[in-house]
Amino acid sequence: MTTFLPVRLSPARLRSRPRPRARGAFAAWGVVLPAAALSGIGLLLVLSATRNEPGSTLLQRQALSVGLGFALMWLLSRCDLRLLRAYVPVFYLGGLAALVAVLTPLGRTVNGSHAWIVLGSGLQFQPSEFAKVGTVLAVAAALGELRDGERRPGAGAVLLALGLAAVPIGLIMLQPDFGTMLVFAAVTGGMLLVAGVPVRWFAGLAASAAAVLLLVWRLDLIRPYQLQRLMVLADPDADPLGVGYNATQARIAIGSGGVLGKGLFHGEQTAGHFVPEQHTDFIFTVAGEELGFAGAACVIVLMLLLLWQGLRIAGRSPSPFGTVLAGGVVCWLAFQTFVNVGMTMGLLPIAGLPLPFVSYGGSATISAFAAVGLLAAVGRRTASA
């Protein structure tokens, strides 16, 4: 393992910069600890949400996912950024290959999205989660390769980055999974921002996105059921017994928790299974009901700490690649958290996105830990740069 990390083997570098290394180690702990705390809370909440289902193995499965996630995080954190940079095509193309595989007979439809690959009994994964890692790396590589004297990526780099992001977005659109698509779009936008791409690019992007939407609309490229799904996304009341029911029940569960909550494992709405998908996308409602404002706010604050530490790592990274990569990861986690928690509280329409670290779900948990691993790697580079 350590043979892949030639930088760390150089005793001269270790000796020459002791202080930054300590700072880097601190930075890595700053993201690892909140992630670990969130996944610990997540395990308790999954246990609570499934406590009335005898024979449920969801807790064990989630614990396994967290374990695997930790391992992957540790692995990535030990990687030198330059090494990661070298393997970007592998990550990226691997993610794309999985996304394509979903469209073959290997794919399965769950909750209306053809987003799953099933490998034998009980072993299934969601390629779009792994594609997130690959895409963040690829876009960061495209935007972080500054030629000498360049202060910001040139037009070619920006176009390359957009192209790299567009391919997975297009593939996910075919599933369709609008929530994940939005995450990709938000992350790409965030990375363009961090990379220092001029503002006029953003204006151009917004205009062309509008044009594409208009074109899709006018040319009837969108199928009626897809349109319907979009409409429900925009207006939950359009389907009161489907998505709207979910939103209402989620708000009731959270609101009834009050300041201190009903106590872990004592949530009556949770026990009665009033909120559908409660252990996955709506796990935050369990926190809201059982832990109250005190506990649920802790979840948000932990995530905020993680995000701040991530931004701190981004700011300290001497390489543009590291900065943009860390910024992308922060955007990913922030956007997904905001959409997930926002939808459970009725702030946003319902989009099927898990709450990173907390929601039940193997692929999402492992990829979230991988994201923290990337942050740690960038932090490490800080230490050894």
Add this chain to the structure above:
Amino acid sequence: MRRSAHRGRLAVLYVVVTALMVTLLGRLWFLQVTTGPDYARAATESRVRTVALPPVRGEILDVHGGPLVANQTKPQVSVDYMALIHQPDGGRAVLTRLAQALGRPYQEIADRARLCARDVPRPCWPGSPYQPIVVADDVSARTALSIAERQEEFPGVSTALRPVRTYPLGTAGAHLLGYLQPPSPDDPPGGPELVGRDGLEAEYDRELAGRSGVREVAVDSTGTVTGLLREQAAEPGDSLVTSIDARIQRVAEKALAGAVASARRRGEPADAGAAVVLEARTGRVAALADYPTYDPGVWTGGISQRDYETLPLVSSAVLGQWAPGSTWKVTSTAAAAKAGYKLGATYDCPGSYKVGGRAFHNFDGIALGRMNMRRALVVSCDTIFYRFADRMWRRDGGLKPVRHPKDPMQAMAKQFGFGVRTGIDLPNEAAGRVPDRAWKKATWERGRADTCRRAKTGYPDVPDRKRAAYLKRLAAENCRDGGVWWAGDAANFAIGQGDVLVTPLQLARGYAALANGGRVISPRVAKAVVRPDGSVARTITPPVVGHVDVPAKTLRYIRDSLAGVPRTGTAAAAFKGFPFKRLSVAGKTGTAEAYGRQDTSWFASFAPAGHPKYVVVVVVSQGGMGASTAAPAARKIWEGIYHLSPKKKHATHKKHKKHAKHKPAGGAR
């Protein structure tokens, strides 16, 4: 350089990320702290289901404790309207299966499960859509069980043992007892499943209904019951003991139906009728029979649209109003006595008497010679009363009335309780009418504009030109002085014709006042409210609401006079062969003319004449003469009350078996 550029962009991200998380925290605070209690309530509502436990409604008993309305426990099948309409096919498949299981046509079940609206014919559900809708209430226990066992095939269908109202007397007393219906959407929610809509069921609804119990159960999101939180048993309703004597009620119904049938045999339309039996001294109602009547059992379960439209829901006894005819002469005689005419003096009874330039005739125009007031009542002489009325009218100033006319006849009629509701403990009652100068003027003024227009334009819409011309003349006359209380009006009033209106119940209580020495009582059907444990919650005494200001001597004279009517007077034919030695019946026939209709047949009576116990009043609308239709029916009622039936010994009246009190049905759903 480069780093600072990134710094600036990262600072933007710092702000954005922090703002997003703070937004979430703010929203969380709003949900959990600001509006938290509301959501806590909503959570309780979605988690706790309240099941009402219907109480057993109290019985209605007759004076001997026999049931007039009882309960019988039967399995009922109900559907949950809200659950049905949320099924993809609107519940059609479930109802089809249910109809099959019940062995009924689908349409019948579907009709009963729909909600009543303006253009929805019966059967339909008049209650709230949130209540279980009863679609079958005569189900065998085996069928009910098989439906209950296959819940997965019948989502939204429930079965339960429920008490059903039964009517041991059949059609007897249908109007009196009333009926039950599911509460209308206007009723306050959360009330009982059925509420009294007419008769005693409505009047004493609160006491009969009892108190609903409540069972709160915890449910999960699929509605599966996960535990019992609280249960409060239903309190059964109180029973109502009435003064109705089931036997007399049946006798009265039978006599009334017989009178109607015999009148029809004689070619009279006989479209309605009533028989009232009052306890003369107490004012309690012993029987209240109506014609036409109906089977109160039709209300149990869904009523068909045809039944609903054709049911005679109006009680003739309390809502029917007719001119009283000669039965009215009792008050006129009392008024004359009070005005100073000696009852024992002799008065001439010519064949006709001129009032205001117009001849008013005796009933058949025959002069009967000189007679005292006893004879005048027995033979029902009209002209003597015309003369009294004419004199009194002139004493009050005639066409130019004095400022405060005495109107002795009207005053006396009002003393006897006419012209106002009796206040009986039944909903809906007509007030009758005691017309006088003021009434006639007011009525004329109301219709004056129309009358005067007709006086000008005539009646071009009437094809018969002679008749049109007559109507125009009449309108002109009316327009000019239709509001004048003529001497003729006074004369008509004195013999209970013209614009006088009374209900059978009013006439009965007027005669009760005559019989009991002048006490005007507000009649009561109910005697006592009895709790389920047998203790008396309250007793009901008919209140005395007025007094006839006439010397006892005068009342006795009139009573004695009326005792001659069935023996030798106008009702002698009807009472031929009656055992007067065993029961001396006193009464008065009445034959009231009704414009454009056949005469109203009346007989008002009381017995025993010396010390009256009961008052019996019979009326048959368009039934011909009082002597030929109403009087024989009254005779039959008297024979029934006192077991005087000459033909056969009265069948020993079966002792009522008191129905066992049912335990609350428990409301299992």
